[in-house]
Amino acid sequence: MKELAFLFLKLGIIGFGGPQAHIAAIGDEAVTRRNWLDQEQFSEGIAICEMLPGPASTQMAIYTGYLRSGQLGALVAGICFIFPAFLIVLALSWAYFHWQTLPQTKALFLGISPVVTAIILGFCWKLSRKVISNKLGIAIAIITLALMLFSNINVLILFLLAGLFHLLSDRFYSSNFWFPLIPLSLDTTLATSNLTFSSFWGTERIQEFFFPLLSFFFQVGSFIFGGGLVIIPLLEFEVVEKLNWLTKTEFLNGVAIGQISPGPVVLTAAFVGYKVAGFFGAITATVSIFTPSFLFIMIATPLLQKIRNYPQVKSFLKGVTPAVLGAIAAAAIPLAQTALIQETIAQSIEVTVIFILALIGLINYKITPWKLILVGSLLGLGFSLL
Structure with missing residues (x-):
């Protein structure tokens, strides 16, 4: 049980890259490294979690804990994965x-908002091709x-x-x-x-x-x-x-x-x-x-x-x-309006440029969302200093 807790605490701390990256990391640790599950059990778990409502990667953590150590294992794995x-x-x-009223905070999120809009629309594009x-x-x-x-x-x-x-x-x-x-x-x-x-x-x-x-x-x-x-x-x-x-x-x-x-x-x-x-x-x-x-x-x-x-x-x-x-x-649609229509024309142009770059990075180059958000925040700060 201690090993289960430490593993999913670690995965919860380093779990950047989205649900597919989370599931891949769980598979590497639980199937390849530790042999807690065989590949058939893991694949069946993915199918069940994708069918269910809820975050699939978190459910895979709960599922792995359940197969490893029963009900208590499911609780330990899920809670440790979510907690960090x-x-x-x-x-x-x-x-x-x-600090939301500080100019620096406003500048940070001025660059982040168009990136989030791009992430949502990029997700729509990917989902449309699948469903x-x-x-x-x-x-x-x-x-x-x-x-x-x-x-x-x-x-x-x-x-x-x-x-x-x-x-x-x-x-x-x-x-x-x-x-x-x-x-x-x-x-x-x-x-x-x-x-x-x-x-x-x-x-x-x-x-x-x-x-x-x-x-x-x-x-x-x-x-x-x-x-x-x-x-x-x-x-x-x-x-x-x-x-x-x-x-x-x-x-x-x-x-x-x-x-x-x-x-x-x-x-x-x-x-x-x-x-x-x-x-x-x-x-x-x-x-x-x-x-x-x-x-x-x-x-x-x-x-x-x-x-x-x-x-x-x-x-x-x-x-x-x-x-x-x-x-x-x-x-x-309303979120894009909020993100892209700013107080001045210059700011609207700046956030539109960030939005387009983020959308290209997401769809064409498959850059992970959290990296795009960090770049967007830096661009927002940079534009505020010009």
């Missing part, structure tokens, strides 16, 4: 809200994009409807058809305007916001299909547009902090929680968003190993993934 990145995001969140294989997928993506832009339908409801729509379209090819519709409604009863950030510990707010944070992020963690960046349209729609917990600028910068840190970008939840209710809000948001991943792996793995090849499950997920693409594209 959580501390980094917490520290960066404190620094951001403490759009027919006219039905194109239609689902476009309809989701339009509904996200011009209606107030909850994005999770759109994902469920898209999956069911694709499932119904396959009914003509199979007489064995069934999938439940799960009613879902996010709690927006504590919507506010221009929420100021709390004290470091957040003791003055946590009692009021504990259950809204817990409920919201637990539901988000239960429906993040398609990778960590899928969190962006859901968070942007809820915490910016409806709840007013963050401004668009703060949200963009929070996504950047999630990208800079090792570990999954889903830890952007800690940034949101910190803004709402300090340290205790960050803990609440983080635990809530990762709890479904632990439950899926620790409780449902034997069942998932049986049902992942069911045609109904595959068909449902084929409808969800293009809807995810449309939702991310819809979220990227």
Whole structure:
């Protein structure tokens, strides 16, 4: 158990490069170096984690711990993998809200914001090449994009409807058809305007916001299909547009902090929680968003190993993934406006140049996002000195 803890603490500290890099590192350590799993077990784990909602790399850590040492091993591996990145995001969140009014901080994030926008659009491009294989997928993506832009339908409801729509379209090819519709409604009863950030510990707010944070992020963690960046349209729609917990600028910068840190970008939840209710809000948001991943792996793995090849499950997920693409594209549009339209023409030109360079670096040269964010921050500082 000690070896399991040390391994995933190490991977949590050095886990830069995104989910695929995380999974490759786990495979190298658990399969090649230690022989804890054979290649077939590891490949099956990837298939299960890719099918599940939630961050796949974190679930692979939990899955590896589960096969190595049972339920306790799953808890140890998952917590140790998440913990270092959580501390980094917490520290960066404190620094951001403490010094966000300084000219240097504004200059840093002036260069970071267009890079984050490029990362989101680059993810859309890569995802479209993977999940759009027919006219039905194109239609689902476009309809989701339009509904996200011009209606107030909850994005999770759109994902469920898209999956069911694709499932119904396959009914003509199979007489064995069934999938439940799960009613879902996010709690927006504590919507506010221009929420100021709390004290470091957040003791003055946590009692009021504990259950809204817990409920919201637990539901988000239960429906993040398609990778960590899928969190962006859901968070942007809820915490910016409806709840007013963050401004668009703060949200963009929070996504950047999630990208800079090792570990999954889903830890952007800690940034949101910190803004709402300090340290205790960050803990609440983080635990809530990762709890479904632990439950899926620790409780449902034997069942998932049986049902992942069911045609109904595959068909449902084929409808969800293009809807995810449309939702991310819809979220990227207002975020791009916030990042690229600045106070002066000169600043707008500067950030547009950074955006184009980041997009080229991401798509053509496959530079990892955290490196692009660091370069963008340096360019932002450099432009401010001219």
